[in-house]
Amino acid sequence: MKNIITTDKVNLFYGESQALKDITLDFLPNTVTALIGPSGCGKSTYLRLFNRMNDLIDNVKITGNITVEGENIYQKDTNIVELRRKVGMVFQKPNPFPKSIFENVAYGLRVNGVNEMSVLKEKVEFSLKQAALWDEVKDKLKKSAFELSGGQQQRLCIARALAIEPSIVLMDEPASALDPISTAKIEELIYELKSKYTIVIVTHNLQQAGRVSDYTAFFYLGELIEKGITKELFINPKNIKTQNYITGRFG
């Protein structure tokens, strides 16, 4: 199978300080990869490379080669809107827009020029179903998204990301602000979404990484220490730092 995302010798600097060091790592389509590592090791920074969210920060310098679906995404003429349609993102805290449930999910379509109500309705319903939220909200699509619980809001954010039919979904600690039941729902969802999407998920919860991911990559102080099939990495880590981390000796 061909890699859907590749990163080759990637370095990233916030001004003078280097946040990512020489990272070479690839992702297979229709897999879930977990990024783990202690706080500040660069997981979010790495994740945000794939939809160029780091562009929003001043003074960021990136070297190396990053491709999504075979295309270098850091070229001068890269169409960022197009890229972000392909690479959806779910954030740590649920962050719905101050709009109705329906308009939240329709947002990505609308800003990309889709305004036909019949198309919107169909896609909103489809996305909400995929995010396992449809049954809970189908009678109150016009209500404000803020009326949903935290867990529902996070699934709404997932539906919102899915509505524009990306091929890759990035999740930065999507369940860290949620209760155990909502977390379980999100995990179940990630498992189901795998058949259609490639998922990269940052998590601090090692059990969660173990439950949802096929592959796990361990970051430490801006370096990629180890990557492997999740089960193998957890049972039999090759690097002592990985072993220390997963046995809870630091981080």
Next chain:
Amino acid sequence: MIKFLKSIFEKLIEGTLFLSSTITTLAIVLIIIFLFKEGIGTFNQTPIEDGFSLVVNKNNPINELSAPEIKNIFDQNITNWKTVGGKNDSITLFNLDNIGEFYSDSAIGENFEFLPQCISDYTEKNPGVVAFVSTRYTEKGFTGKILTTPKVKVTEFISQKEWFPTAQPAAQLGVLPLILGTLWVSFGAILIALPLGLSTSIYMAEIASPKIRNILKPLIELLAGIPSVVYGFFGLVVIVPEIQKLFNLPVGETALAGSIVLAIMALPTIITISEDALRTTPKSMKEASLALGANKWQTIYRVVIPYSGSGITAATILGIGRAIGETMAVLMVTGNAAVIPHSFLEPVRTIPATIAAELGEAPQGGLHYKALFALGCILFIITMAINLIVGYISSKKKYNAK
């Protein structure tokens, strides 16, 4: 021991805080009560000055005249009793100054001691007469009819179109032109200030580099500290002549001049508060929008502005509040004509300007004085109403975000 002192100290602070908030509340309540007590007094008085009355022939069927009727009669706009519901008979105005034309000095008496009889006699002989005389002359032996004047009514106060609080014989207390003047000037100011203020705040919050923002923000805050007379003066020497030239008007003191000056004055409030509101939009929400393929403008328009909607509305209310209540600058540039405005290029007069200009001349406790307080009440009610409406709209918007 130290513990005990400390607890006393804490109680003391608590007490002080409680006391200051109580005093503040009390002061506000007292001011409002004072305002309304004086203002409502207007409606317990008649528009005719105390100590005077209007008299007519005893056979005249008219019993009372309203303030506008009195004015029209004495301005000779109404010349027949039929117009005000009486007999078909022309109206004869009688002025005390001309009494010498009808009665000899000896008939009046050396010390005017027979003046009442003369007036009585004159009214008796002239069926169409109406005279405005001191009540001293109508006490005993007076054979004419003393007209009653109805008390000032709230509805008339608000709906009548003439404001001549010192007019003789009857004060004309129509505040409609003043209310409309206030609304016109404020509305115009908001029309100018809101788009300008909003774009500036968006620029500062979302687009400007921190360096530019650090220069711009203190500058705008400085603008808020300039006394309003200075704005008025600026308006008078710069804006007023420009408007006069630009529109080729006889005078440049117009509603438009007032609106422009007020807009400049309201800008700092609107800009700083809405900028703060725009800045409260969580970064993650903007990122979510961008991550969905929206560009910067779509994000501002579809996420940042709706999110900070209530803050922007608050900024607008405070802006309007300043515009509606502002006195000095408006007084200087609007021309102060108490007529109903038909365009922005006519002179107008606002409620605060009226109060400021007239309160000094109005005898304390008199009708004029009380009417000015009633104007204050109207201003208070308008501002309250705007606050409530905007508050209601913004609270609704928050929960049923579109």
